Amino acid sequence: MxxxxxxxxxxxxxxxxxxxxxxxxxxxxxxxxxxxxxxxxxxxxxxxxxxxxxxxxxxxxxxxxxxxxxxxxxxxxxxxxxxxxxxxxxxxxxxxxxxxxxxxxxxxxxxxxxxxxxxxxxxxxxxxxxxxxxxxxxxxxxxxxxxxxxxxxxxxxxxxxxxxxxxxxxxxxxxxxxxxxxxxxxxxxxxxxxxxxxxxxxxxxxxxxxxxxxxxxxxxxxxxxxxxxxxxxxxxxxxxxxxxxxxxxxxxxxGGHAPVLVCADADPVQAARRSARAKFANAGQVCTSPSRFLVHESLAEEFTAAFVKAAEEVVVGDGLAEGTTMGPLANERRLRAMERLTADAVAHGAEVRTGGERLGRAGYFFAPTVLTDVPAQAAVLHEEPFGPLAPIVPFTGLDEALRTANALPYGLAAYAFTESAATAERLVRELEAGILSVNHCGGSVHEAPSGGVKDxxxxxxxxxxxxxxxxxxxxxxxxxxx
CATH class of the missing domain: 3.40.605.10 (Aldehyde Dehydrogenase; Chain A, domain 1)
Incomplete structure (x- = not known):
């Protein structure tokens, strides 16, 4: 029936x-x-x-x-x-x-x-x-x-x-x-x-x-x-x-609030495209979704440009329509959360590089959104967004990036991009997360364990x-x- x-x-x-x-x-x-x-x-x-x-x-x-x-x-x-x-x-x-x-x-x-x-x-x-x-x-x-x-x-x-x-x-x-x-x-x-x-x-x-x-x-x-x-x-x-x-x-x-560390020796364009693909999957409504992008200052603008381009290539629409690559948010609560987090970031001085608004008048559609110049007190850096918001924050040194990544009570997933085996091993040791993906944003797989630490x-x-x-x-x- x-x-x-x-x-x-x-x-x-x-x-x-x-x-x-x-x-x-x-x-x-x-x-x-x-x-x-x-x-x-x-x-x-x-x-x-x-x-x-x-x-x-x-x-x-x-x-x-x-x-x-x-x-x-x-x-x-x-x-x-x-x-x-x-x-x-x-x-x-x-x-x-x-x-x-x-x-x-x-x-x-x-x-x-x-x-x-x-x-x-x-x-x-x-x-x-x-x-x-x-x-x-x-x-x-x-x-x-x-x-x-x-x-x-x-x-x-x-x-x-x-x-x-x-x-x-x-x-x-x-x-x-x-x-x-x-x-x-x-x-x-x-x-x-x-x-x-x-x-x-x-x-x-x-x-x-x-x-x-x-x-x-x-x-x-x-x-x-x-x-x-x-x-x-x-x-x-x-x-x-x-x-x-x-x-x-x-x-x-x-829940989580997964950091992505893009180190100075990484390929910024590749890191951005792989990160964006993961960020906008399921409209960002994933516990392990990459959600805080910590990028070495020398790569920040190139990474941001590539990320914005990838975000603007996302085809938002009805999930049953041919060609759609990102559907609506699942409910009105998530739509209102995206509007609130975006408005709060802008009020604190962040810049919306793309997106930042609801799409259309019917359906819970929200544009893939990239935020830069996001200050530390913005809510989006502390609350799990659970939606298509991507705040990008530059860092100077790896010590600083690790402190920022580990500062929140969450510890579900983390991601990192680096060409150095020594740096990768340090990240494995020091990132406080139950799941770590290096040089990609891998999702859960049935043959390996998933789970978190801390909250x-x-x-x-x-x-x-x-x-x-x-x-x-x-x-x-x-x-x-x-």
């Missing part, structure tokens, strides 16, 4: 059944390119959430005891279905989130690859036998932690949920997934792939609702054994505190480390014989 806009009717998925929930409450789903309401999303009642928790408890018992070979087969089947449906999932994603169709379809395909990777990793969650005293068999076992309460935002409607789903299911856990009410249909289509692949009922439950109500009930429940969250620093701290009150571990992938969170997603949070390490000492 779809609406007149070709948008599917959104449902929750609880205990293996698609349902609207018992509250009768709904929220509108808005196309950010037109500001039109294209559908509604049901909001869970307390009874719906309790039903999902009960289902996850029963689903965990079933899934935990399912042989790992069978679990892997089901996950690979789900990955195959998602890959086959990537075009349609991408179209739905563009309707509700705004990103260009090519980006959205690519995200769906990458989510399928993420699932394949972690499905295979389930076979490698090894324990070990430890040499011990005669007559003692000492071993370490790794077991699934239990039902997981997972919370994901709207910026990567397929990739974000899949990082939680794939790790949890591969480890043998069940989930109650609370996806974003702004991008609900993409999450629904992901869950449909698992249901169609034969995942037992209750193993993966999907709910929507008022965020504070849902998080409070899911975290407090004795069913929940792990809290996994991706989102803003303030909300992450709140949920981590709630989890701590009931002694539950949490996995937190929070950007803790725990890792991706790579073999992704299963760590979802597994309990158990020491077993077995006395053999009489």
């Amino acid at each position: 779809t609406t007149d806009h070709g948008y599917p009717a959104v449902r929750m998925h609880i205990a293996g059944e698609w349902c609207q929930g018992g509250s009768g409450r709904t929220a509108p789903v808005v196309d950010p390119a037109t500001e039109e309401t294209i559908g509604t999303v049901p909001l869970a009642s307390a009874a719906d959430l309790d039903r999902a928790l009960d289902a996850a408890a029963e689903g965990f018992r079933v899934w935990r005891d399912t042989p790992v070979v069978r679990r892997t087969e089901i996950l690979h089947t789900a990955a195959g279905l998602l890959a086959e449906r990537a075009g349609e999932v991408g179209r739905i994603m563009t309707l509700e989130q705004g990103k260009p169709l090519a980006e959205a379809t690519g995200e769906a395909r990458r989510a399928a690859d993420t699932l394949r990777w972690h499905a295979d990793d389930a076979r490698r969650a090894y324990g070990r036998i430890i040499p011990s005293a005669p007559g003692i068999l000492l071993s370490v076992r790794r077991e699934p932690i239990g039902p997981v309460a997972a919370f994901v935002p709207w910026n990567f409607p397929a990739g974000g949920p899949m990082r939680k789903i794939s790790s949890a299911l591969s480890a043998g856990c069940s989930l109650v997934l609370k996806a974003s009410e702004e991008t609900p249909a993409t999450a629904m289509e992901l869950v449909r792939c698992f249901a169609d692949a034969g995942l037992p009922a209750g193993v993966l439950n999907l709910v929507f609702g008022e965020p504070a109500e849902v998080s409070a009930r899911l975290i407090a429940s004795p069913v929940t054994r792990l809290v996994a969250f991706t989102g803003s620093v303030p909300v992450g701290k709140l949920l981590a505190a709630r989890a701590g009150e009931v002694m539950k571990p949490s996995l937190m992938e929070l 950007s969170g803790y725990g890792r997603e991706g790579g073999p480390e992704a299963l760590d949070a979802y597994l309990v390490t158990k020491r077993v000492s077995h006395l053999l014989g009489p």
Whole structure:
């Protein structure tokens, strides 16, 4: 069933059944390119959430005891279905989130690859036998932690949920997934792939609702054994505190404000073009987006000119339109934030080299924006912009650049451009970030870990480390014989 806009009717998925929930409450789903309401999303009642928790408890018992070979087969089947449906999932994603169709379809395909990777990793969650005293068999076992309460935002409607789903299911856990009410249909289509692949009922439950109500009930429940969250620093701290009150571990992938250091020996044009490509991907709505450009003073003007040129080459438009390379911001909140941060920077003396304004009267479009002469007190250098704003700040020496890069409480991603191996190694040692890319602006990959330090969170997603949070390490000492 779809609406007149070709948008599917959104449902929750609880205990293996698609349902609207018992509250009768709904929220509108808005196309950010037109500001039109294209559908509604049901909001869970307390009874719906309790039903999902009960289902996850029963689903965990079933899934935990399912042989790992069978679990892997089901996950690979789900990955195959998602890959086959990537075009349609991408179209739905563009309707509700705004990103260009090519980006959205690519995200769906990458989510399928993420699932394949972690499905295979389930076979490698090894324990070990430890040499011990005669007559003692000492071993370490790794077991699934239990039902997981997972919370994901709207910026990567397929990739974000899949990082939680794939790790949890591969480890043998069940989930109650609370996806974003702004991008609900993409999450629904992901869950449909698992249901169609034969995942037992209750193993993966999907709910929507008022965020504070849902998080409070899911975290407090004795069913929940792990809290996994991706989102803003303030909300992450709140949920981590709630989890701590009931002694539950949490996995937190929070915001950042990634510095880009362009050293004196770098190629400024290459650095600018690679940085701009990353900056305007997903309209800058990426936790790891490069967002503070610290450029050696000898390269600043050449870097800026190349960056401005790249920004002006971006084709902003409806994500479904051919040729669009940057869609709208996902919601009005982000549009207002861009206007506020730009106005604040200008009020403090910054110069807008390109962009700086809303585009059109309908849709949440904002021009790719480059700011120079940005003073240290401007808000854009302290707040994560989460949008297509690029402040460029010159530096004199590397010591100064490192102090500036590390001055904020964030520590998710960092980027650097240099031709010196010695400088690169120093940056590796001294930049306070969980992710560092040198001479490019690489994104997250499923085969390697991602995560932050400081206020950007803790725990890792991706790579073999992704299963760590979802597994309990158990020491077993077995006395053999009489």
